[in-house]
Amino acid sequence: MTIxxxxxxxxxxxxxxxxxxxxxxxxxxxxxxxxAYPITPQTEIVERFAEYVANGEVQTEFVxxxxxxxxxxxxxxxxxxxxxxxxxxxxxxxxxxxxxxxxASGNRLPIVMPMVNRTLSxxxxxxxxxxxxxxxxxxxxxxLFCADAQEIYDTTIQAVRIAEHPDVSLPVMICxxxxxxxxxxxxxxxxxxxxxxxxxxxxKPAINMLDPENPITxxxxxxxxxxxxxxxxxxxxxxxxxxxxxEVGKEFEKLSGRAQPILETYGMEDAEVAVVxxxxxxxxxxxxxxxxxEQGMKVGVIRPRVYRPFPGAQMAQLLKNxxxxxxxxxxxxxxxAASPIFEDLATALYDQNAHPKxxxxxxxLGGRDTSSAQFTAVFERxxxxxxxxxxxxxxxxxxxxx
Amino acid sequence: MAINxxxxxxxxxxxTSGHRLCTGCGPAIIAKWTMLAxxxxxxxxxxxxxxxxxxxxxxxxxxxKGVSWYHxxxxxxxxxxxxxxxxxxxxxRKGKIDKDFxxxxxxxxxxxxxxxxxxxxxxxxxxxxxxxxxxxxxxYMNTGIQRSSATPKYAWTTTTYVxxxxxxxxxxxxxxxxxxxxxxxxxxxxxxxxxxRDYMTKVQKALETPGPSFIAVYAPCWRGWRTETNSAVDxxxxxxxxxxxxxxxxxxxxxxxxxxxxxAKPLADFxxxxxxxxxxxxxxxxxxxxxxxxxxxxxxDQLQRRIASSK
Numbered sequence: 237m238t239i240x241x242x243x244x245x246x247x248x249x250x251x252x253x254x255x256x257x258x259x260x261x262x263x264x265x266x267x268x269x270x271x272a273y274p275i276t277p278q279t280e281i282v283e284r285f286a287e288y289v290a291n292g293e294v295q296t297e298f299v300x301x302x303x304x305x306x307x308x309x310x311x312x313x314x315x316x317x318x319x320x321x322x323x324x325x326x327x328x329x330x331x332x333x334x335x336x337x338x339x340a341s342g343n344r345l346p347i348v349m350p351m352v353n354r355t356l357s358x359x360x361x362x363x364x365x366x367x368x369x370x371x372x373x374x375x376x377x378x379x380l381f382c383a384d385a386q387e388i389y390d391t392t393i394q395a396v397r398i399a400e401h402p403d404v405s406l407p408v409m410i411c412x413x414x415x416x417x418x419x420x421x422x423x424x425x426x427x428x429x430x431x432x433x434x435x436x437x438x439x440k441p442a443i444n445m446l447d448p449e450n451p452i453t454x455x456x457x458x459x460x461x462x463x464x465x466x467x468x469x470x471x472x473x474x475x476x477x478x479x480x481x482x483e484v485g486k487e488f489e490k491l492s493g494r495a496q497p498i499l500e501t502y503g504m505e506d507a508e509v510a511v512v513x514x515x516x517x518x519x520x521x522x523x524x525x526x527x528x529x530e531q532g533m534k535v536g537v538i539r540p541r542v543y544r545p546f547p548g549a550q551m552a553q554l555l556k557n558x559x560x561x562x563x564x565x566x567x568x569x570x571x572x573a574a575s576p577i578f579e580d581l582a583t584a585l586y587d588q589n590a591h592p593k594x595x596x597x598x599x600x601l602g603g604r605d606t607s608s609a610q611f612t613a614v615f616e617r618x619x620x621x622x623x624x625x626x627x628x629x630x631x632x633x634x635x636x637x638x
Numbered sequence: 639m640a641i642n643x644x645x646x647x648x649x650x651x652x653x654t655s656g657h658r659l660c661t662g663c664g665p666a667i668i669a670k671w672t673m674l675a676x677x678x679x680x681x682x683x684x685x686x687x688x689x690x691x692x693x694x695x696x697x698x699x700x701x702x703k704g705v706s707w708y709h710x711x712x713x714x715x716x717x718x719x720x721x722x723x724x725x726x727x728x729x730x731r732k733g734k735i736d737k738d739f740x741x742x743x744x745x746x747x748x749x750x751x752x753x754x755x756x757x758x759x760x761x762x763x764x765x766x767x768x769x770x771x772x773x774x775x776x777x778y779m780n781t782g783i784q785r786s787s788a789t790p791k792y793a794w795t796t797t798t799y800v801x802x803x804x805x806x807x808x809x810x811x812x813x814x815x816x817x818x819x820x821x822x823x824x825x826x827x828x829x830x831x832x833x834x835r836d837y838m839t840k841v842q843k844a845l846e847t848p849g850p851s852f853i854a855v856y857a858p859c860w861r862g863w864r865t866e867t868n869s870a871v872d873x874x875x876x877x878x879x880x881x882x883x884x885x886x887x888x889x890x891x892x893x894x895x896x897x898x899x900x901x902a903k904p905l906a907d908f909x910x911x912x913x914x915x916x917x918x919x920x921x922x923x924x925x926x927x928x929x930x931x932x933x934x935x936x937x938x939d940q941l942q943r944r945i946a947s948s949k
Contacts, residue, residue, distance in 0.1 A: 269725045297728040301764075303757075305757070312708075313708065313719060313720065318725070319725030321721070445722060451705050452706050453702050456697040456698075457692050457696050
């Protein structure tokens with residue numbers, strides 16, 4: 237009997253922080269190697285996992301490296317050796333990994349990495365925004381964004397299957413907000429370890445340095461006659477991974493009873509105006525939509541669970557009857573036309589039939605909270621635009637002193 | 639574990655010809671000797687970005703035959719080999735593989751003394767069962783002869799020119815071998831091109847020693863040292879015979895010479911053929927030569943004191 241078939245009271249329900257949910261998923265996955273370095277607010281993942289190692293609850297080789305650069309480098313070595321490997325990081329740690337992020341995807345190594353969103357220095361600040369993940373959006377990693385501890389648990393388990401799928405063979409980043417999600421205790425329904433083991437299955441590595449009959453050379457110098465084809469094959473794999481993410485999600489839904497949509501939506505059936513927002517603020521936006529719909533406002537929200545590859549066609553489909561949309565982001569792309577998701581969405585809609593008016597909001601940089609009242613103001617502006625009012629500035633900043 | 643030349647000649651060389659390293663390249667000979675010394679093992683290697691790396695695996699070709707070889711980046715050969723070894727341990731523990739493997743990381747002095755220093759130190763401190771070999775050719779040769787922390791004092795490079803204001807590199811070289819010995823790892827050694835038996839013995843010793851090991855092998859680069867194409871091996875010998883680069887090992891903290899020339903050759907014999915030191919032989923620069931000699935004497939005495947105190 238899968239957990240989906242069990243009555244709620246027979247399921248294993250625990251209280252976990254976001255970090256705890258990631259660590260417990262990792263424990264149940266029992267990877268061959270975890271190489272990680274502590275950084276706030278990811279630290280609890282490393283600590284908790286190290287405890288599982290000390291207690292013999294996993295057979296993982298835990299490599300407590302001397303930097304994030306070495307964490308991902310050791311993971312590349314482990315994955316190239318045919319292992320199932322994981323790491324986790326945040327902010328400056330991701331920035332320090334930046335060079336190796338591109339090598340991990342370019343070498344097609346299926347590494348899985350919970351990534352706790354924290355702003356990038358300077359000024360130094362330990363709280364959450366998405367500047368770290370967004371700085372890595374062109375690294376050809378699959379980027380999944382989670383809004384709560386349950387989703388982190390579910391997504392981490394699925395990420396192993398997605399990364400290792402023979403059509404994908406790319407690294408996966410599981411992103412969630414620092415503190416608001418990483419340190420909040422929430423209700424999490426867990427699967428049994430055996431169920432997780434069965435779901436993730438045996439690793440069948442395409443690359444394996446430890447097969448003495450078939451020694452391999454990896455990381456060659458690839459010059460212009462071949463380089464472009466290498467990159468294109470990686471790009472195609474990343475784009476094709478959306479289908480795999482969907483398939484793995486459906487399979488996981490059967491096991492867990494929890495839907496795993498590419499885009500989580502609320503009110504989009506008849507919404508005239510909509511907000512697009514990732515992870516934690518997507519949750520706040522959803523709550524705001526519920527309240528406003530009670531007052532009869534035709535508003536909706538799209539919270540993408542997948543940011544890379546960008547699900548542009550699916551978003552265009554959802555927005556085809558929407559008159560005005562606001563993309564609210566905890567990130568900025570200084571000097572650019574707008575913030576990252578706005579630019580992606582505007583590009584994706586450009587050659588589609590859906591052409592809602594679009595505005596961009598930057599919010600919560602350095603971890604400042606975004607309130608439901610602030611989302612209400614966004615929806616009110618969208619309604620004004622939908623009625624034919626002026627669109628106003630393309631980029632606005634929420635809750636900041638001028 | 640004595641090296642038998644007749645037996646050695648029968649072995650498959652896992653570093654094959656056809657690579658694109660320069661004619662007479664010292665590091666190419668080191669790569670070949672390394673793979674000969676490791677011929678009887680299953681080997682998985684990591685490589686730093688370096689001359690040997692860039693020239694031995696130009697897609698779709700590879701000179702690494704019968705050995706798994708992974709180049710990731712410039713500064714992380716230590717971490718990458720550590721990751722390979724860690725996964726190997728886990729796979730063994732889980733019963734997923736039964737074959738034995740040896741693990742080797744290789745890099746030049748830039749990727750080891752400088753940018754990869756932290757990664758190397760981490761590998762040693764964590765006790766990965768792997769051998770790190772730095773082939774020291776005294777500068778960033780791959781990018782065109784720029785100074786590294788392994789470059790000797792007064793050497794000309796393309797970032798330490800010889801001019802009126804100053805002449806060559808102004809700082810002493812970093813003594814990485816002592817730093818690695820200070821990690822208290824079980825095996826550390828210094829070797830040189832020109833002493834093939836000494837080097838291969840050290841490689842085999844290191845591979846047979848459980849835990850991390852480190853070998854710095856002097857690997858002259860005729861191109862960067864501004865000298866003759868056929869001079870690499872001779873310079874490797876002169877470096878040792880002039881006491882500039884002594885051959886020794888540190889086994890479980892005990893320092894000992896592995897070869898000692900009966901009489902030290904003049905330092906000038908080693909430096910004279912190298913264009914990068916030509917200014918040391920100009921009139922008026924005798925004090926630079928004297929300073930160079932005093933550094934060689936200081937390091938030699940320091941080594942002898944360490945050896946004496948190990949007894």
